[in-house]
Amino acid sequence: MSGASQTTAPLLSVRDLCVQFGGVRAVDGVSFDVQRGEVFTLVGPNGAGKTTVFNLISRIYNASAGSIEYEGRALGQVAPHAIARLGIARTFQNIELFEHATVLQNLLIGRHVHHAHGFWSQLVFSPAVRRTERATRRKVEEVIEFLDLQHYRDTLVTGLPYGVRKVVELARALATEPKLLLLDEPSSGLNVEETGDMAFWIQDIRNDLGITVLMVEHDMSLVSRVSDRVLAMSQGRVLALGTPAQVQSHPGVIEAYLGTAGEAESLRRPKLVAEPERVPEAEVMQ
Ligand SMILES: Nc1ncnc2c1ncn2[C@@H]1O[C@H](COP(=O)(O)OP(=O)(O)OP(=O)(O)O)[C@@H](O)[C@H]1O
Numbered sequence: 101m102s103g104a105s106q107t108t109a110p111l112l113s114v115r116d117l118c119v120q121f122g123g124v125r126a127v128d129g130v131s132f133d134v135q136r137g138e139v140f141t142l143v144g145p146n147g148a149g150k151t152t153v154f155n156l157i158s159r160i161y162n163a164s165a166g167s168i169e170y171e172g173r174a175l176g177q178v179a180p181h182a183i184a185r186l187g188i189a190r191t192f193q194n195i196e197l198f199e200h201a202t203v204l205q206n207l208l209i210g211r212h213v214h215h216a217h218g219f220w221s222q223l224v225f226s227p228a229v230r231r232t233e234r235a236t237r238r239k240v241e242e243v244i245e246f247l248d249l250q251h252y253r254d255t256l257v258t259g260l261p262y263g264v265r266k267v268v269e270l271a272r273a274l275a276t277e278p279k280l281l282l283l284d285e286p287s288s289g290l291n292v293e294e295t296g297d298m299a300f301w302i303q304d305i306r307n308d309l310g311i312t313v314l315m316v317e318h319d320m321s322l323v324s325r326v327s328d329r330v331l332a333m334s335q336g337r338v339l340a341l342g343t344p345a346q347v348q349s350h351p352g353v354i355e356a357y358l359g360t361a362g363e364a365e366s367l368r369r370p371k372l373v374a375e376p377e378r379v380p381e382a383e384v385m386q
Pocket residue numbers: 121124125126144145146147148149150151152153
């Protein structure tokens with residue numbers, strides 16, 4: 101892992117974010133920064149508010165208080181459909197692809213976020229439209245090659261194994277050329293081997309393409325392997341922020357997962373590779 105620069109302005113800055121559903125404070129005063137080039141992961145037990153944070157960043161929900169800035173720009177007034185054009189792409193917990201289209205077609209559809217030509221230019225297939233189409237094809241083919249999907253290029257999504265569909269979803273997000281990639285539980289439904297492959301893809305996306313990754317994930321082996329920093333949430337609030345190792349040994353986090361700190365060992369033992377300490381102790385909340 102490369103370790104992101106802490107001196108430049110953050111790519112994403114979340115401050116005092118709140119949203120309530122009826123009596124449930126799904127997100128309750130959450131703040132964090134995501135630095136350019138890092139893999140930043142949200143963890144926490146079911147119902148902690150992680151996906152709601154994603155939905156607030158994607159503008160699917162409106163925050164009741166607080167702010168989200170992306171590249172220094174407030175996202176509060178940005179329409180949900182305009183988010184992708186700003187360079188934010190997303191995958192979903194439950195894969196959302198066009199099942200009866202091929203892998204290539206799914207990627208082309210995803211890429212159309214970049215098409216800004218008017219009706220008449222498209223109708224007459226103007227030189228500008230042709231240039232855009234060529235760039236689209238080029239980019240989509242690049243992504244197919246990058247994620248090793250050549251074999252499935254012309255296959256209908258509906259016929260693909262689940263693990264491949266997860267990679268296609270990732271490909272569709274990459275085809276939009278994001279600066280910030282939101283991954284909602286990339287390992288859900290994957291077996292151990294596929295989860296290992298997913299870890300490689302995430303590392304390659306960050307290291308080779310320079311894309312910043314904000315991820316929600318339950319599998320702590322994947323989290324430890326790819327994350328620079330981890331933010332743990334419970335009941336809508338921030339419990340701890342630090343390296344994967346720091347957060348996993350934080351008593352509040354252990355208690356939130358297991359109910360009692362006495363059962364902590366079972367959280368530490370499985371596949372939890374200790375990470376080199378890169379974040380000062382002070383950043384970990386007590
Ligand atoms: N649209 C909604 N309407 C009502 N309640 C909601 C809505 N979205 C989320 N919630 C509630 O907000 C809380 C946080 O949910 P959220 O899905 O963000 O948790 P999570 O940490 O992503 O959980 P999981 O790991 O199970 O996906 C939960 O109590 C959930 O029931």
